[in-house]
Every structure is written in structure tokens, then in C-alpha cells.
Amino acid sequence: MAEHIRIGDVAPRVHYAADGAQTVFIFPFPIFKPADIEIRIDGLLFAGGFAVQGAGASEGGSVIFAQPPQAGALVALRRRMVIARTTDFQPNGMLRANTLNDDLDRQVAAMQEFRDETGSMLRANPGEAPTGLMLPDRPARANRVLGFDSLGNVTAFAREEGTLRVPFTGAIPRTIADKMGEVLSARDFGAVGDGVTDDGPALQAAMNAAAAAAKHLVIGEGSYRTAMPLLLPGAASGLTMRGVIVYAGPDGRTALTLGDGYAVRNANKLYDGLRVKRAMLSSWLNEADIGIELRNLDASTVEIRQAEGFTIGIRTTGVERGFEDSTLHLGRIVDNRFGLDVRTATAAAWNNSIRYIGGHFACSSATHPTMDRFGVRFSAAPGAYPRHNAHLFMGPGFELQRQGTPATVAAIPFLLEAGDERGIVARGMRMEQCSTFVAAHNGGANDCVYEVAYTGTYAFTGNAILYGPNATRAGGTVVPLHQAAAAHGTPRLVAAAENVRARAFRQTIDTAGGVGFEQMAVLSGNPAGPPGNLSGFAFAGLTQFGLNADSVGLPTSRALSFVVDCGECKEFFIAAEGSELRPVVMQFDANEAVLDSMSPVLLSNMNTVWAGTPSFFWEGNADLDSLVGGLAINKLQRVTLHANARFAAIGVRGGSATAVLKALRLFCPPLYAPTLLYGGSRKWGVREYTTSDAGWVVPALAAGASTSRDVAMPGIRQGDFVQASFAKTAGFQNGGVVFHAAVGGSAGSDQVRVTAQNHSGGSITVDAGTLFVRATKPRI
Structure with missing residues (x-):
């Protein structure tokens, strides 16, 4: 006779983390039949594609999956029996031990399941005296907040009635409504974030509320699809995003605008975690197709994690006022024709003194392969103020896909076309699959420096500035550091x-x-x-x-x-x-x-x-x-x-x-001007030697007579060209006296013999004067 199942003190639940290869998972608790086992993967009920072994065994069994759960998945196995009476004892009938044991085993198993489920429920400490934890009636708790009164009993408060106090010294009570309204959430206005629902109206309602109450808006985790452009007015104190906005609206519109312009100073703001991508890639033909536009920002901090698939990924705009004195942290700026457009819209606006940290400006190889693309553009609307100045980029990376070698499209990190930019400085740039040019200048840009820390394609030889036909100044300097950092800056x-x-x-x-x-x-x-x-x-x-x-x-x-x-x-x-x-x-x-x-x-x-x-x-x-x-x-x-x-x-x-x-x-380096040593007291590096002799007294020379003098000239050798001349303070009649010079003399080398000869028909007196001698080494 078979022995019945023994129900030990084993929790009817076990958890595993899948490794992507394991197919057999053991459960250490007994089950009566295969249907008694419940399987969940990542919390979701798993209904088929497995076999159960070990039903009826006291030591438990195993679940065998046809395909291994993916790596990292959480696998939960638990006993989940149907609670129903399936046996009946007949009056005056035989009471069989196995039947009784089976019934008792099922009861014990059901009680174990009940204890397992109640173990994770909220409950009072057993050491407390009994207290009322009964929920208020349905009408009493409808549209109210569940809480606890001064005795610790369950009650319901109207949002305006209940108060909360944070557990720190000095904290004061606040109403629940005040506490809950401290930060607005897009979900408070019906945003779902499932990537399917059109969350545009809900998001705009939340943004309008944030502006009306001067609150900070939070858009939580999720994918928020919108068929309409969104605007967060400048009156809102800021925006934090933990999800992504997917723009599926009409072409030629800005998906997300922060700040409403119209001479409003959009200052002291925090925009954090911004993520916007297009549901379908832009055609790149319409520059009004923009991912994120920031208007009139001043003394603010912005973190943009993603801007993807637009003609212009990000635009910073001085509208009726300036865009200035702010810091932008940049993340993935991908598949945009212009990753970042620094722009002014009016003659009264400006865009100055901005710091940019990071940023990966990239395009995939399949994205509009016949169209030019740029990482950062400086632009101005017709008639707008053109002098953008003091923009500092720290460590941006560019991977723009120049399409072939040599490039078939322009893929240039910086494009300066506003006309009069000043002080555009990029430090520690990285260039991969870009054109041979770091920047293109199309106006009078000046005082611009581009420091290229790494070039994956052209090394240091390919970093230059492309000056367009409208350029009026060669105002850019490229400092290529890649593999040759110490060799530059020595002018x-x-x-x-x-x-x-x-x-x-x-x-x-x-x-x-x-x-x-x-x-x-x-x-x-x-x-x-x-x-x-x-x-x-x-x-x-x-x-x-x-x-x-x-x-x-x-x-x-x-x-x-x-x-x-x-x-x-x-x-x-x-x-x-x-x-x-x-x-x-x-x-x-x-x-x-x-x-x-x-x-x-x-x-x-x-x-x-x-x-x-x-x-x-x-x-x-x-x-x-x-x-x-x-x-x-x-x-x-x-x-x-x-x-x-x-x-x-x-x-x-x-x-x-x-x-x-x-x-x-x-x-x-330009700080120094070291002396180059040659000639003079040095014997090397000179062809011409000169000397003078002020002590020669030329005697009176009869017709045809001559006299000579030897002059020391160290370094002179046979074959050198030598010349001599003679001068007196008072001068003399020199028409008939000729001075000849030749290498040699009593000492030979290092000496020149000068001969004065009278070629006239009469006597000439020369007397004292200065003899000048020059010798030149012949070129070969």
C-alpha cells in the first residue's frame, strides 16, 4: 500500500533568477497534482511550455521548461491549490486511513498557502493591545485619504483636513493637499506613458497647471506618445523627466518648447532629464522640425539626455531677450541634421556665455546618407543679432558618418554661419567618421579654438577649418592633440x-x-x-x-x-x-x-x-x-x-x-627668443670673413712701384675670394693706386696679402690709412 504525502514545514514558494540556459527548476514542497503548481516569470503568470514532475512526492519535484527563461528573469514557483472538498465519508462506512490522511494533508497544505499570503499583509504588532483597524464605510472613505487618528486607528481624512509632519526637528504640520501639490506629476492629469495612448492633452494640461501654480512638473517613467506639440511656459519653475516624449504630431513643429518668449525672462530654471524622440525620422528638409527648443534662458541648468530623429535636435533661442549664463549637460543627440542650433531670433536678442558639458552628436550610417549634417550650428534669423560669444564646450563627441572615404557628404562638428561669432571654444573633442574639417566658418568669426583630443579617422592631419566663400577672417585655431599633443603650440x-x-x-x-x-x-x-x-x-x-x-x-x-x-x-x-x-x-x-x-x-x-x-x-x-x-x-x-x-x-x-x-x-614657445650661435667667435656657419688694419702707412710710390702688407684672417684658405680697400680721413689722389688681395703670405693659410701698386705715370704718396679686407668661401 502506497504511503501518503507527508506535508513538512516547508514554505510553499521558491524563487530563482534565470541565467538564460537553465531549464529545470526544483520546488522543495509537495504538490498533489501538476495543476497545483503556479509559475510566474517577472511577476506574470506563465501558462504553458513546461512539464511538471514529482506530483504526489513528499520531497517535491521539478518544473522543466521547453525553452529556458531569458537571462535575468525572475522565476517564482508556488503551490496554488483549488480550495474545495473533494471527498465525503459515508455514515457507518469504513473510515480508511489513506483517505483521512489525504484530506488532512490538503488542509495543512491550504493553511500553509494562507500563512504564506498573509505574511506579506499589513497587520498590527502582536504585542499591541487590540485596536480598531477596520476600514471606514465606503461612503465615508470615498474621495478621501486613508490615514490613522491620534490613537492609531484607521480613519479617512479630507485632503484639506489631514496634516502631516516630517520626522525631523523643527518640522511643522502641513495639510495633505499642500504636501501632495508640492510637485505636480503628469500622471495627476491622466498621462499614461504606455507608448500607445495619446498623452498629449494630459501632458499639456499638466504643463499649464505647473505654469499657473509656478510649480515644478515631473513626468515619470514611461513612454509618452503625443500627437500635438507641447509647451511648458516660463512661469513653471522647472521640469524633471524620467520617461521619454515620443512625438507623433505634424511635421514642421517643435515637439517640446520650454519658455514662451515674448520678452519674458526665463531665469533660474532647472530642466532635468529631458528626452524627446520622433516617432518617425524627420525628412531633414524642414528646419521648423525641432525636438526641444529652449527660449530666453538665463542663469539656469539644463540636462538633455536624448533628442533624436529631428531636423534640429535642440535649439537654444534668444527671442525678445537673451539666452545667457546657463549650463547645458548634453547626452545622446542622435540622427538630427543639426544636433544643436544656437540661434537668435530678433535684433534685440543675444545668445552668449553658455557652458556645454558632454554630448554625443551622432548619425547612423543609414540616416539620409546623401545629406550634409552638422553637430553644432551657430545661426541667426534674417536681421537678428549675429554676435554669439563665449560658448564653451567640454568634451563633446562627434560621430556624424561622413559616408565614405573621401567623404561624400559634409559631416562637420561645428558650423558658424551667424556671421560674427566670438570665443567659440571646444576642449577635448572626439571625432569619429567626420569630415576632415573640425569647423566651417562662413562669416567673420574670430577667437575660436577647437582642441581635438581624438580623431578616429584622419588623425591630426585631418583637423582644419573650412572657410566658406563669405568668410572675412581666418579666425579659428585648431589644436590637434591626438597622438601628438606635445608637438603643438610651438610657434x-x-x-x-x-x-x-x-x-x-x-x-x-x-x-x-x-x-x-x-x-x-x-x-x-x-x-x-x-x-x-x-x-x-x-x-x-x-x-x-x-x-x-x-x-x-x-x-x-x-x-x-x-x-x-x-x-x-x-x-x-x-x-x-x-x-x-x-x-x-x-x-x-x-x-x-x-x-x-x-x-x-x-x-x-x-x-x-x-x-x-x-x-x-x-x-x-x-x-x-x-x-x-x-x-x-x-x-x-x-x-x-x-x-x-x-x-x-x-x-x-x-x-x-x-x-x-x-x-x-x-x-x-613664443615666450622665448633664444640666440642662434654661428660665426663671430664661432668657427661654423659663415661664408664671409672681414677684418681691418688701421696701422698701414703706405709709402710714396714711384710710377709702377708697389708695396705689400700681410693681414691675419683666421679660417681663410686657398681658393677663397678676397678683396681689399683702403681709406684715409683726408683722402688722397688714388687714381693710379690699385689694392690687390690674395690668400697667403709669409704664413700661408689664415693670412691675406694685400698689395698696393701705382699704375700711374708719376709718383703718388698714400701715407697712413685703414685697410679693409673681405674673404668669401665659394659655394659649391
Whole structure:
């Protein structure tokens, strides 16, 4: 004989959180038949698609789903029996134990269900004395508020009668009506928020009430569909949205207008959590199709979480008054032709001094792929005030879908077309799938700065400003930071060799057959010795350079550099044109002694390598024209010198045997103007040498006679061009005396011999005067 079910002290309910894969869920309480189990998923009754095992077993059983509940769903299993008497004992009949036990088991199971349900009910503490908790009669509680009297008994209050006091020191009693009217809810006026019902009339009624009572309106969670445009007048104190307005009304209208214009100052407002989207994507052809318009706002804070699917997502408008001194927090501004339109409507209005935080301005790839689109536009109605100024954007992101490479439509973050904008500043911008232009200027905009922190498509090379045909000023500056932040902002030119080949000349001071370059020093990668100071390392000329028609071949053992006094300025920016060029830096202290590896040099976009002795070079670990991830960021190099450096040679060497150099420039921050060292007391970088001799007394010269004098000129060598001239204070008859100059003399090199010869037919007395001598190295 089968044993009957045993009803243990087990709650007739169990809960699970589904993981998306589990199909078998165990219940630990007994049931009599499969129909006794009730299944709910996320609170909703689940009627089919499962099997029940274990009916009639004391230890419970399991529910097996044909498809696993989705991940995160809450699964509830509980016993839910039909409460009905299904057995009957016959008079004088046999009382069978199993039948009796089954009846008692069902009663115990039903009582467990009852206890489970009453456990979540409101009830008095068992320790309290019995009190009246009976509801008032229906007529007594109709249209009233349920509460408790001074004894804790249930009663009903009229809204004007009952009072409430918050549980804090100093709180005062307030009527229920006053408390409930503190903030208005759209649901108080019949708004449903189910995404199907037309909530437009209810929302507008709520907005009108908020304006009439100068209250803050709350639109709660949900999707509020409206077939009519909505207006929250400026008299309302503000608006908080936790749901979204879905506009399904006529084209060419503004879905949500905040502030009613007409010279009303809409000040000190809080608009929080604004979300508006179009039920169907706008055609982008009608600029009156607007998601959210904010009018005459002043000293206010606005948070816009969503504006989607309109021609203009958001418009801020100075109408009869200004729009100013406010902060806008921006969220998803998606699938609009103009994400944000900063506008003035009249000549008496303005739109100034606004801060914008964040904002993701984006379009999907399928959204009007043949039409131009812009993130932020500055505009003015015909005849309206055009000078928008002091607009600061912090960290906006733009993903506008330029449609192809190269772009087939304009997808530009900023469009300035009001005509006279000032101080439009964007910091930390992000650009993805945009045009190569950060902004388009179509008027006299000035003092605008666009700092691009990241560009996902064109890197730093693609950030520029497009000046339209009506632009009257080049008033924008782009600061591209992406992968080359340290290489920008170095505008002062220190030295420029625009054509290095044209600067080459024969210079044999340091070696026979040497080549020198005007204003530049020659460095060797393997100097003999090695030297110990600047004069030893900076050569006037060396061999092994390849002098091509328009460029100079640089071997790996030779470098061309500018030598600067870096006593104050420690940062320079080097720019070179050519191929396979390696940046090179040498440093020297205040005594011009060379610095070693204990005084490192830093570059902005590549690592530096210490070449060691005998060169004492700090050099980059890559060529300037080598690519990084397909980007030429190595061309942008800031050189940061060590604090110990007082003098530095900054230049390039050959990165390979085929390296060529065409042009070399050196810049520094605008605060400094460091001295470029060459010539004078330095032996490098000059073609022309001059000297004078005031001590020569030229004797009287008979016809055809001559006399000579040797003049010291360090650095002069055979083959240099030399000239001489002579001057006296009182002058002399010089028609027949000619002064010749030639390299050489008793000492040979470093000396010029000047000869005065009388070519006239009579004697000439020259006497004392000043001799001037010039020598020039020949170009090669």
C-alpha cells in the first residue's frame, strides 16, 4: 500500500533568477497534482511550455521548461491549490486511513498557502493591545485619504483636513493637499506613458497647471506618445523627466518648447532629464522640425539626455531677450541634421556665455546618407543679432558618418554661419567618421579654438577649418592633440634653412675638401679624440656629404644642426623635410663642456636613444618620416632638453646611407627668443670673413712701384675670394693706386696679402690709412 504525502514545514514558494540556459527548476514542497503548481516569470503568470514532475512526492519535484527563461528573469514557483472538498465519508462506512490522511494533508497544505499570503499583509504588532483597524464605510472613505487618528486607528481624512509632519526637528504640520501639490506629476492629469495612448492633452494640461501654480512638473517613467506639440511656459519653475516624449504630431513643429518668449525672462530654471524622440525620422528638409527648443534662458541648468530623429535636435533661442549664463549637460543627440542650433531670433536678442558639458552628436550610417549634417550650428534669423560669444564646450563627441572615404557628404562638428561669432571654444573633442574639417566658418568669426583630443579617422592631419566663400577672417585655431599633443603650440621660429642645398659652401678649416653650411654646424658621429667641448664637436665643415641638385645626402655618420643658447628655453620643436632623417641632439653646460648620458633629452612622439661615445648624440629611435600605425606622427617632434644644458646642437643625421635633407627648421614657445650661435667667435656657419688694419702707412710710390702688407684672417684658405680697400680721413689722389688681395703670405693659410701698386705715370704718396679686407668661401 502506497504511503501518503507527508506535508513538512516547508514554505510553499521558491524563487530563482534565470541565467538564460537553465531549464529545470526544483520546488522543495509537495504538490498533489501538476495543476497545483503556479509559475510566474517577472511577476506574470506563465501558462504553458513546461512539464511538471514529482506530483504526489513528499520531497517535491521539478518544473522543466521547453525553452529556458531569458537571462535575468525572475522565476517564482508556488503551490496554488483549488480550495474545495473533494471527498465525503459515508455514515457507518469504513473510515480508511489513506483517505483521512489525504484530506488532512490538503488542509495543512491550504493553511500553509494562507500563512504564506498573509505574511506579506499589513497587520498590527502582536504585542499591541487590540485596536480598531477596520476600514471606514465606503461612503465615508470615498474621495478621501486613508490615514490613522491620534490613537492609531484607521480613519479617512479630507485632503484639506489631514496634516502631516516630517520626522525631523523643527518640522511643522502641513495639510495633505499642500504636501501632495508640492510637485505636480503628469500622471495627476491622466498621462499614461504606455507608448500607445495619446498623452498629449494630459501632458499639456499638466504643463499649464505647473505654469499657473509656478510649480515644478515631473513626468515619470514611461513612454509618452503625443500627437500635438507641447509647451511648458516660463512661469513653471522647472521640469524633471524620467520617461521619454515620443512625438507623433505634424511635421514642421517643435515637439517640446520650454519658455514662451515674448520678452519674458526665463531665469533660474532647472530642466532635468529631458528626452524627446520622433516617432518617425524627420525628412531633414524642414528646419521648423525641432525636438526641444529652449527660449530666453538665463542663469539656469539644463540636462538633455536624448533628442533624436529631428531636423534640429535642440535649439537654444534668444527671442525678445537673451539666452545667457546657463549650463547645458548634453547626452545622446542622435540622427538630427543639426544636433544643436544656437540661434537668435530678433535684433534685440543675444545668445552668449553658455557652458556645454558632454554630448554625443551622432548619425547612423543609414540616416539620409546623401545629406550634409552638422553637430553644432551657430545661426541667426534674417536681421537678428549675429554676435554669439563665449560658448564653451567640454568634451563633446562627434560621430556624424561622413559616408565614405573621401567623404561624400559634409559631416562637420561645428558650423558658424551667424556671421560674427566670438570665443567659440571646444576642449577635448572626439571625432569619429567626420569630415576632415573640425569647423566651417562662413562669416567673420574670430577667437575660436577647437582642441581635438581624438580623431578616429584622419588623425591630426585631418583637423582644419573650412572657410566658406563669405568668410572675412581666418579666425579659428585648431589644436590637434591626438597622438601628438606635445608637438603643438610651438610657434616662434628660431632658425630656418629653407633650402639646405643652397647653403652649402667649400669650408676647409677642419678638413681638406670639407663642406660647410651657412648658419649651421656640422656634427660627426665618430670624431677623433673625442673632443670635450662645443668648439671641438661643432665642425665648420666635413666631408662625405652628397650634394645633389636640390638636396643634401646625409650619411649616418654626419649631422647638420642649429646651435642655440638654451639657458632659458629648454623646449624646441624640430621640423625637417627629406627622407630617412634621424633627429639628433647634443648638450653642453655653461662652460661649453659636453654633457653625457646623465642629462637625458626627451622627444614628444618617439623614444630617445643614447648613442654613447665618441658622438655623444641623443637621437630618436626612428626616422622622422617613418609611420606609426599608418600615421606620420614622427614628423611632429618636440625636443625637451635637460636642465643642465646651457647650449645645444639640434638637428638631424642620416638614418640610412640613402638619407637626404631638403629643409630644416627650429621653433620654440613664443615666450622665448633664444640666440642662434654661428660665426663671430664661432668657427661654423659663415661664408664671409672681414677684418681691418688701421696701422698701414703706405709709402710714396714711384710710377709702377708697389708695396705689400700681410693681414691675419683666421679660417681663410686657398681658393677663397678676397678683396681689399683702403681709406684715409683726408683722402688722397688714388687714381693710379690699385689694392690687390690674395690668400697667403709669409704664413700661408689664415693670412691675406694685400698689395698696393701705382699704375700711374708719376709718383703718388698714400701715407697712413685703414685697410679693409673681405674673404668669401665659394659655394659649391
